[in-house]
Amino acid sequence: MSNKVTMQQIADHLGVSKFVVSKALSGKGGVSEATQERVIQAAAQLGYFSQKNAYVKSMKLEQLPKVPAANKQSVLVLMPNIRFQTKESLYWGRILDGISSRLEEEGCGMVIVSEQSVDHFLHFLNPNGILGLIGVGEISTPLLLEVHRIGLPMVLVDHEDMLIPTDTVFTNNYESMYRLTKHLIGKGHKRLCFVGNINYSRSFKDRFLGFRSALEEQADYGLAFGHREENLLPVEGFEHEDFQEPVRQWAVKRLKSKTMPTALLCANDMIAIGAVHAMQELGLSVPGEVSVTGFDNIDDSYRMTPALTTVHVPKETLGKRAVERLLSRIASKQEPMEKLLVAGELLYRESTAGAQS
Incomplete structure (x- = not known):
């Protein structure tokens, strides 16, 4: 049986006092946010939170x-x-x-x-x-x-x-995006791009991983992880208007270099709606020239024109x-x-x- 992880061990690991560790884990202040984050990271790595009765002075x-x-x-x-x-x-x-x-x-x-x-x-x-x-x-x-x-x-x-x-x-984000990507590959798409910031949430990251896995299974793609920038457009925002201009500017560059993808798989419906509007603003037909997909199936996804291919999340x-x-x-x-x-x-x-x- 492994020995119990103590605050002193965490302190020794970080080179700080046990008092600092105690303050950081107590949540009562007394240490900087940076120090608290370091202590939490170290405690997690050492398995402190996973053991029973992790806090010696836990509040009842x-x-x-x-x-x-x-x-x-x-x-x-x-x-x-x-x-x-x-x-x-x-x-x-x-x-x-x-x-x-x-x-x-x-x-x-x-x-x-x-x-x-x-x-x-x-x-x-x-x-x-x-x-x-x-x-x-x-x-x-x-x-x-x-x-x-x-x-x-x-x-x-x-x-x-x-x-x-x-x-x-x-939701099974990875599997759903994997299947959606495979569907588009099956429809003849060879230039695909994931649109969304993968650091925004765990769901976004899992959706990107599903997308990437589907691509990497295609032997003729040669899509090593180191070249993922060709297949990833990180955009940030909350409403579809926030995404329209960044996608439009990106598309202008890709059109000039003749590397415009034929399919955009977006991390959620809001991004996809912005992407569709960006394509239409540039005179590109959706889906004639560029296919666009979303994720979540919010109400706006089926009210728009064209209605959005997406993944229904049973919210x-x-x-x-x-x-x-x-x-x-x-x-x-x-x-x-x-x-x-x-x-x-x-x-x-x-x-x-x-x-x-």
């Missing part, structure tokens, strides 16, 4: 600030208001709908918190009323560390933190599965962590066609 729920709770059995839903992660979102809002409906079936309440500050977040915890936490979308490591330190049961939806062990729920189901996983975790706290993958459905619409010869 009874010690947390008490606030009134309308329902004695509620689940805290943490969705920091970043990256347009809001209830009104065509994507995140549907996940919340799934969480809400499943909790209602169980007779539980839901408290939505958009707080990003660790100190302020603690005031939302009521030891007499909170069953556990469901995190939706991107959440900072310090916040997740605080929840882990407290010992509150937690499930993350469409996000994972490699430093903090948690149950997670995702409400993601929320429901998160609730079910949380309730299972509460009932059996010693079970191994699980990563649940919900299958996406490929929807072939008018924005894709066979490649021109």
Whole structure:
């Protein structure tokens, strides 16, 4: 049996004092953000968070600030208001709908918190009323560390933190994008490009990996990882208008060099909508000259012209599965962590066609 990882070992590993490690892991401040991040990284690498009773001085729920709770059995839903992660979102809002409906079936309440500050977040915890936490979308490591330190049961939806062990729920992003890419290759496309910032989220990265794997299986492509810039256009933003101009400028350069792809596989529907508008602005026919695909199947994807080929993400189901996983975790706290993958459905619409010869 391996020995328990201690704060002193983490301190020795980093060349700092045990006091610094204790402060960094306590979440109470006293050290810089950079130092805290180094300590968290080292603790994760050494396996500190994976062992039982990781915190010597962990705060008990009874010690947390008490606030009134309308329902004695509620689940805290943490969705920091970043990256347009809001209830009104065509994507995140549907996940919340799934969480809400499943909790209602169980007779539980839901408290939505958009707080990003660790100190302020603690005031939302009521030891007499909170069953556990469901995190939706991107959440900072310090916040997740605080929840882990407290010992509150937690499930993350469409996000994972490699430093903090948690149950997670995702769509099968890799497999869905792999199949979509294979479909376009089968329709004769040999010049394909993934559009999206792969560092934006774990989902985006998995979608790119599925895309790349499908390409690398084609012997005539010669697409080594070192040449991926030919097949990757990193763009950033939130609304489709944010993506239209960067894609248009990129396409102008590719058209001049006669290296314009015949298919653009976008990391989500918002990017794809912007890409379609960019192609149309340049006078390129979609899908006649360039096929474009999205991911998520938001409402706008089938309302646009041409209707967007995409992957349907069962957003409400993601929320429901998160609730079910949380309730299972509460009932059996010693079970191994699980990563649940919900299958996406490929929807072939008018924005894709066979490649021109």
